[in-house]
Amino acid sequence: xxxxxxxxxxxxxxxxxxxxxxxxxxxxxxxxxxxxxxxxxxxxxxxxxxxxxxxxxxxxxxxxxxxxxxxxxxxxxxxxxxxxxxxxxxxxxxxxxxxxxxxxxxxxxxxxxxxxxxxxxxxxxxxxxxxxxxxxxxxxxxxxxxxxxxxxxxxxxxxxxxxxxxxxxxxxxxxxxxxxxxxxxxxxxxxxxxxxxxxxxxxxxxxxxxxxxxxxxxx
Amino acid sequence: xxxxxxxxxxxxxxxxxxxxxxxxxxxxxxxxxxxxxxxxxxxxxxxxxxxxxxxxxxxxxxxxxxxxxxxxxxxxxxxxxxxxxxxxxxxxxxxxxxxxxxxxxxxxxxxxxxxxxxxxxxxxxxxxxxxxxxxxxxxxxxxxxxxxxxxxxxxxxxxxxxxxxxxxxx
Numbered sequence: 271x272x273x274x275x276x277x278x279x280x281x282x283x284x285x286x287x288x289x290x291x292x293x294x295x296x297x298x299x300x301x302x303x304x305x306x307x308x309x310x311x312x313x314x315x316x317x318x319x320x321x322x323x324x325x326x327x328x329x330x331x332x333x334x335x336x337x338x339x340x341x342x343x344x345x346x347x348x349x350x351x352x353x354x355x356x357x358x359x360x361x362x363x364x365x366x367x368x369x370x371x372x373x374x375x376x377x378x379x380x381x382x383x384x385x386x387x388x389x390x391x392x393x394x395x396x397x398x399x400x401x402x403x404x405x406x407x408x409x410x411x412x413x414x415x416x417x418x419x420x421x422x423x424x425x426x427x428x429x430x431x432x433x434x435x436x437x438x439x440x441x442x443x444x445x446x447x448x449x450x451x452x453x454x455x456x457x458x459x460x461x462x463x464x465x466x467x468x469x470x471x472x473x474x475x476x477x478x479x480x481x482x483x484x485x486x487x488x489x
Numbered sequence: 490x491x492x493x494x495x496x497x498x499x500x501x502x503x504x505x506x507x508x509x510x511x512x513x514x515x516x517x518x519x520x521x522x523x524x525x526x527x528x529x530x531x532x533x534x535x536x537x538x539x540x541x542x543x544x545x546x547x548x549x550x551x552x553x554x555x556x557x558x559x560x561x562x563x564x565x566x567x568x569x570x571x572x573x574x575x576x577x578x579x580x581x582x583x584x585x586x587x588x589x590x591x592x593x594x595x596x597x598x599x600x601x602x603x604x605x606x607x608x609x610x611x612x613x614x615x616x617x618x619x620x621x622x623x624x625x626x627x628x629x630x631x632x633x634x635x636x637x638x639x640x641x642x643x644x645x646x647x648x649x650x651x652x653x654x655x656x657x658x659x
Contacts, residue, residue, distance in 0.1 A: 330647055
């Protein structure tokens with residue numbers, strides 16, 4: 271139970287699912303790109319008992335160094351690995367994550383841009399969208415989020431991210447549509463409704479905004 | 490009444506016949522066991538693991554208790570991902586061949602697959618004591634250490650595998 275709570279808290283932090291109640295003007299609350307809790311669920315590259323090649327050992331080493339937050343050392347290993355295996359896009363994506371955790375956002379984005387979008391797997395799209403958001407590359411972030419929502423339309427946290435993002439770039443109508451879908455799924459979520467209310471204000475729909483904000487206070 | 494000489498001949502004859510019968514039967518059993526083993530190999534190659542296991546078990550029951558048959562039976566269970574069945578087979582194999590490090594490593598794999606990481610680590614330490622420079626064993630330890638979240642120790646192992654100094658950060 272405790273683990274689930276921690277995981278949920280991390281997820282909320284990671285996904286930027288926080289509301290700035292005082293945000294009365296359009297503002298971008300950029301999510302901080304943080305490393306999720308160290309995981310031991312990384313699929314092994316080869317079964318235990320079988321020898322592995324040097325590049326595979328280096329890959330495991332790079333991962334482990336990132337789990338222990340030794341980002342600089344991890345990046346050294348990822349760079350060595352990619353020198354040897356330049357087409358290993360999965361490793362390049364992992365390196366992009368490590369770069370972002372190390373606060374090297376620009377380099378992370380440059381690394382991500384060097385990977386064809388079709389090579390970005392479903393599980394990583396949200397994390398990479400955060401990296402693009404942190405670097406204010408909203409177009410790239412939007413593309414990832416839209417693609418993610420096509421395969422997981424019920425992922426309201428991702429949709430909220432997209433709704434937020436669209437409001438930051440002043441595409442209010444598109445943003446409002448996304449909020450409406452979330453509110454259909456979660457009509458009692460006062461935080462989402464409050465955000466929806468703010469976007470209505472920014473979109474100049476003040477009457478509707480008042481109704482929504484009142485509703486959010488009741489909830 | 491038979492005389493002593495005749496009785497002796499008859500006794501020898503009976504004994505010789507008994508021995509011949511036992512040898513012949515044993516030979517037949519072993520031959521049948523070998524056929525079972527051969528059939529098991531065929532089934533294994535065709536991916537018919539259930540039948541392969543049955544043949545290997547029959548071969549063992551028929552007296553063919555060779556390490557090779559146990560190894561094949563263990564591999565069959567592994568192919569079927571029946572780890573709880575494979576474990577005692579490889580444990581028995583280790584009894585038959587106690588210095589076989591490959592069998593130990595196989596058991597390490599099986600323990601790890603069943604999340605018996607303490608057993609896996611204990612056995613891998615034995616392997617590494619006997620052969621500290623054996624790379625597959627060090628890789629196995631690094632993997633099990635990763636499984637249990639002992640990342641720092643796993644990092645040391647991977648650096649050793651890559652011939653990097655543990656303090657080397659370049």
